[in-house]
Amino acid sequence: MKTIKIIKAILLSLVMLSPLYTQAALSSKNVELAQGRYQGVALEQNVIGYLGIPYAKPPIGQLRWQLPQPLTTSKQTKKQLNLANEFAARCMQNRVFDDIIFRSQQQSEDCLYLNVWSRSDNKNAPVYVYFHGGGFIVGSGDEARYDGEAFAKQGIVFVSVNYRLGVFGFLSHPELSKETQYQGSGNYGLYDQQAAIQWVKDNIKQFGGNPEHIVLGGESAGSISVSAQLLTSLNKNLLKGATAQSGSMLGLDFSSRSLSTGESEGLALQQALGLQNLEQMRELTAEQLLKQATEKRFVWFRPVIDGNFFTDDPHKLYAQGKYNQVPLLTGVNSQESAYQAVLGPVANKQKLTQKDWHAAIEKLYPENADKVKVLYPASTPEQIIEMAQQLASDRFLSMSTWLWADAVSQKQATQVYYYLYARPRPSPSTDRGAAHAAEIEYALGNLRYNKVYDWQPADYKTSEQMQKYFIQFIKTLNPNRVDMPKWPLFSQDKRLVLDEVISVEDIGYLRERYKVLQKL
Numbered sequence: 414m415k416t417i418k419i420i421k422a423i424l425l426s427l428v429m430l431s432p433l434y435t436q437a438a439l440s441s442k443n444v445e446l447a448q449g450r451y452q453g454v455a456l457e458q459n460v461i462g463y464l465g466i467p468y469a470k471p472p473i474g475q476l477r478w479q480l481p482q483p484l485t486t487s488k489q490t491k492k493q494l495n496l497a498n499e500f501a502a503r504c505m506q507n508r509v510f511d512d513i514i515f516r517s518q519q520q521s522e523d524c525l526y527l528n529v530w531s532r533s534d535n536k537n538a539p540v541y542v543y544f545h546g547g548g549f550i551v552g553s554g555d556e557a558r559y560d561g562e563a564f565a566k567q568g569i570v571f572v573s574v575n576y577r578l579g580v581f582g583f584l585s586h587p588e589l590s591k592e593t594q595y596q597g598s599g600n601y602g603l604y605d606q607q608a609a610i611q612w613v614k615d616n617i618k619q620f621g622g623n624p625e626h627i628v629l630g631g632e633s634a635g636s637i638s639v640s641a642q643l644l645t646s647l648n649k650n651l652l653k654g655a656t657a658q659s660g661s662m663l664g665l666d667f668s669s670r671s672l673s674t675g676e677s678e679g680l681a682l683q684q685a686l687g688l689q690n691l692e693q694m695r696e697l698t699a700e701q702l703l704k705q706a707t708e709k710r711f712v713w714f715r716p717v718i719d720g721n722f723f724t725d726d727p728h729k730l731y732a733q734g735k736y737n738q739v740p741l742l743t744g745v746n747s748q749e750s751a752y753q754a755v756l757g758p759v760a761n762k763q764k765l766t767q768k769d770w771h772a773a774i775e776k777l778y779p780e781n782a783d784k785v786k787v788l789y790p791a792s793t794p795e796q797i798i799e800m801a802q803q804l805a806s807d808r809f810l811s812m813s814t815w816l817w818a819d820a821v822s823q824k825q826a827t828q829v830y831y832y833l834y835a836r837p838r839p840s841p842s843t844d845r846g847a848a849h850a851a852e853i854e855y856a857l858g859n860l861r862y863n864k865v866y867d868w869q870p871a872d873y874k875t876s877e878q879m880q881k882y883f884i885q886f887i888k889t890l891n892p893n894r895v896d897m898p899k900w901p902l903f904s905q906d907k908r909l910v911l912d913e914v915i916s917v918e919d920i921g922y923l924r925e926r927y928k929v930l931q932k933l
Contacts, residue, residue, distance in 0.1 A: 437454040437456060437462075437498070438454065438455050439455065440452060440454060440533070441455075442461060444463060444619050444620055448467070448490055448491070449490050449492075449494070450493065451463050451494075451495050451496075451497040452494060453497045454497075456562055456565075457566070458566045460530055460531070460532055460562050460566055461530070461531060461532075462528065462529070462562065463497040463529040464497050464498060464501070464555075465497055465499055465500055465501035466497055466526060466528070466529065467501075467526050468484070468526065468574075468609050469482055469483065469484060469605065469608050469612075470483070471523035472523075472524075472525060472577060473522050473699075474695070475695065477695050478581075478598070478691075479601075499518075500516050500526075500553075501555075501575070502520055502526075503517045503554075503555060504520065504521075504522075504553065504577050504582070505520055505581050506520060506551045506552070506703075507579075508551075509551045510551060513551065513553075513556055515556060516555045516556070522581065525609075526554075527572055527573060527574045527612070527613075528561065529570065529572050529617075530562050530564070530565035530570070531570040531571075531620045531621045532565055532568065535568065535620070535621025536621055537621070537622075537623040538568055538623060539568070539569055539570070539622075539623060539626045539887050539888050540613060540622040541564060541569050541571050541628050541630055541887050542572045542609065542628070542629050543559055543571065543573050543630040543631060543857075544576070544630070544631035544634075544635035545573065545631070545632070546635045546636070546659075548633070548634050549582065549583060549634045549637075549713075549716075550712060550714070552635075553575055554573035554575045555573070555575075558853045558854050558863065559573045560857070561857075563859060567884050568888070569888070570617060574606060575605075576602040576603075576609070577601050577602045577605050578602060579703070579712065580702060580703065581601070581699070581703075582601045582605070583599055583602055583675075583714035583715060583716065583717075584598075584601075584682070584714060585598045585599035585672060585676045585679045585717050585719070586676055586679030586680065586694075587676045588690065588691035589691060590672070590676060595719065595721040597672055597720040597721055598679075598717075599719050600719050600722045602638075603645075603716060606642060607645065607647050607648060607722075610629070610642065610651055610652070611647075614627065614651055625653070626653050628652070628653055628886075630657070630658075630883075630887075631656075631657060631658070632658035632659060633658070633849065633850060634660070636657035636661065636743070637660040637661055637662055637664070639655050639656075639657040640657060640661040640727070641722075641723075643736045643737045644662065644722075644737075645722050646724075648737050649737060652737055652739050653740075653890065654739045655739055655743075656741075656743065656887070657742070657743040657817075658744065658852060658856065659744075659745050659811075660813055660814055661743075662716070662727040663731065663820065664810060664813025664816075665808065668728075669723060669727055670716070670718070671717065672720065674717070675715070675717035678711075681711075685711065686705055731821065732820060734824040736821075738821075738824060738825050739828075739890075740825075740829070740830075740886070740890040741825075741828065742829075742830045742832075742883070742886045742892055743814055743818050743830075743831060744814065744831050744911075745806065745814050745815075746833075746848065746851060746852055747802075748802055748806060748846030748847055748849070749805075749809045749848075749849045750806045750808065750849065751802060751805060751848075752845075753805075754805035754808075754809070755773055755802075755805045755808075756770075756773050756797075762798060763794050765794040766794075770791050770792075770797045770800070770801070771786060773801065774789070781933045785933070788925075788930065789801075789803060802845070802846060807926070807930060810849070812930060815831070816931065818831050822902075822903045826903075826904035827902060828890070829902065829903040829904065830900050830902065830903060831903040831907075831908040831909070832908055832909045833908055833909070833918065834855075834911045835847050835910055836852075836855070836871075836875050836911070836912045836913060838851050839866050839867045839869055841866070852879070855879050855880075856876075856879050856880065856883055860873060874913055875912060878897065878911070878915060881896075881897055882894075882909075882911075885897075897915070898916075898917070899917075901917055906920055907919055907920060
């Protein structure tokens, strides 16, 4: 019943949010770009939203599985007035997660668009480019939780980005590799993101932004994307800083693969579809390709070391300091994954014993169980639930994020800040911690858009505090401000715990834990 209630609330939110911007009045201020003139929507406190602006050619036809191509401009396009008052189509995807509230009205392979929020009086303001999450298979820059109005009110130019997903964004194939000068393929979604960064660099001044002060942000797959964008030389001298919520390229599940592995997967998909070559794969409509690939269980696609975007393994590049070194603010949630991911279904939590806990560990780590038992000690039922939640979270994204922060801190110790977000969402949530993605609305000031949860004054207080830290970092590349508790450096083996009451935690134990766990 609880699940049905949440789904109904989400559907209600969808209905309520869809017309939000189309009903807003058009702004009297137009933005003039080489690709055309754009008229956005007037929002609160002099904020203007410019929605659905293309940053690359539609990746359709022969441009499917090609690097994003620059828009064609002319004197005629420069004079053309475009209404930027509706979100463009989201990229092709299946409905996977029930917590996504889209505001776009459709999906399409023609999806390389971005959205800009800025105050009409901004001049040389800091720019925040945000990549959505969704495991590289779902999501969109139009989602309500990524709305940029709250940050724009605080003097930030906020940009959300669509990028190709799944089979459209991350397919590798031998024939595709032969088409490129660098003899590699895949990572099209990451190339889309980079093209958006370059577009922002070239155009954001017209929106009142400072092209010399671009900070990246993202959550989950978006956080992994941020760690990827710092690795590529394509972004050399383009970025000033980065925030990243839950995840990195140094993880277990989401780390990159070899090009040969990716190409083998592409060939396997072609064969599963009963097609002779890449040309026939391109002849399928977007709907046919998505449907047939899904039916053949080709859903999850990953970045590959293609020799161009990535020149080597991300672990090695970060260890060698071969990345775009900028200040980093990153962290995780207290419940990135639930205890059931380790313990399985638990009929009665109060009857859990140490024997049950050890049996669960032995099942996951049959050859190294004793080592893991030392890292996650527990005997009482509550301790077992907590340790199971921590182990599940570490195996998912928590260790991945810490490893990235540690690698960066080795090269720039005074510029890395780490957090633990710990506030569970209110009713109807029954989570015992802050679930994966729960912090997004808090961090970006968008609680009001989510009608599912019974937000309390403490939630708004937590959101206000988190926003202050993030906005301060975006503006100054340091989250600390005189009216907030001091955020220590990661190099001190400390992290800020974000909740209604902010605290600082010693995390030296994580170093010892992950030193062992990453080798198992």
